[in-house]
Amino acid sequence: MAIVGGSAELNTGARIPIIGMGTGSMNMNEEDIKAAVIAALQVGYRHFDTARAYGSEHALGKALNSAFQSGLVSREDVFVTTKLQNTEHDDPVAAIKDSLKNLQLDYVDLFLIHWPVKLRTEIPFSPLKEEDFLPLDIKSTWQGMEQCMEMGLTKAIGVSNFSSKKIEDLLKHAKIPPAVDQVEMNPNWQQKKLRDYCSKHNIHVIAWSPLGAPNTPWGSNAVMDNPLFQEIAQKHGKTRTQVMLRWSLEQGVSPVPKSYNAGRLAENFQVFDWSLTPDDHDKISKLEQKKMQPALTRLSKNYGMGRFECHAPWFKPLRS
Ligand SMILES: NC(=O)c1ccc[n+]([C@@H]2O[C@H](COP(=O)([O-])OP(=O)(O)OC[C@H]3O[C@@H](n4cnc5c(N)ncnc54)[C@H](OP(=O)(O)O)[C@@H]3O)[C@@H](O)[C@H]2O)c1
Structure with missing residues (x-):
């Protein structure tokens, strides 16, 4: 996908700001989130990534609304992504309407299926056991996602945590192809195969945990502490991140x-006016590849019939 200036073009023709601010965090404090969103807008961030599962939609909505009111930015200046929760596959339209209410918006710019996983509606945040998972009918979920776009509730639709095989399956049923696949990606998990596949199918990739999620219960400091990044950073007079x-x-x-x-x-955000060298790329490309959370993606193996051992608050460990 061609990146021009600070944005990339999606297969819808819309542009996505190339760096976004993630809002999936253990810190659910509304005032902290609002202050961070305003600080981000002042620095120049224009893409905000949220999800119903994060509990940050409401605070993000309040911050954006106050920024619209004060004239800091207008609605057209920002790109907002939210996601369909694993319990909401039966009715994406109802789900996005709830998200829009939280966000105080008439539309989002991108609506993603959060995981290729379907959970029973009555137990969204309980510890998970095998019978909590339901077979996912991706054709019907995607039809609901397409309806969201046709109704003008979102400008684009896409997926998250989908392998190329799952996208292949989805494309068999899609009237509107996914614009995006949002996946774990950082120098320790470079996703080359998936990125090649997405590039061939005109699907833009968004990287979650791009720093390897240091100091979080689900990530580690493995990427951040790799001396290679300190070495490259020193050479360019930049930081590891x-x-x-x-x-x-x-x-x-x-x-x-x-x-x-x-x-x-x-x-x-200070990543636009300089470049890495071919030698930097060569060294990074040789890093040993280790997925941050093999257990987390195992969950989605058979559309939700796997085991899951994530410590994030929205997914408690599987009961055995
Ligand atoms: N689609 C999905 O399934 C999925 C899954 C996970 C995440 N996401 C999205 O991706 C976003 C980012 O992923 P993530 O939060 O897991 O990982 P991340 O962005 O790689 O790492 C976040 C961690 O890095 C720290 N950090 C950020 N900038 C830093 C800097 N310059 N120096 C030192 N530490 C720094 C943060 O601490 P401070 O806040 O204290 O700075 C936080 O502990 C989430 O917020 C969410 O929006 C999506």
């Missing part, structure tokens, strides 16, 4: 790093 994010950009991918700290938000 700037090197990682610049690398994502130069792969043609949109990272959505999360920080609620104004200084780190600004640091993470």
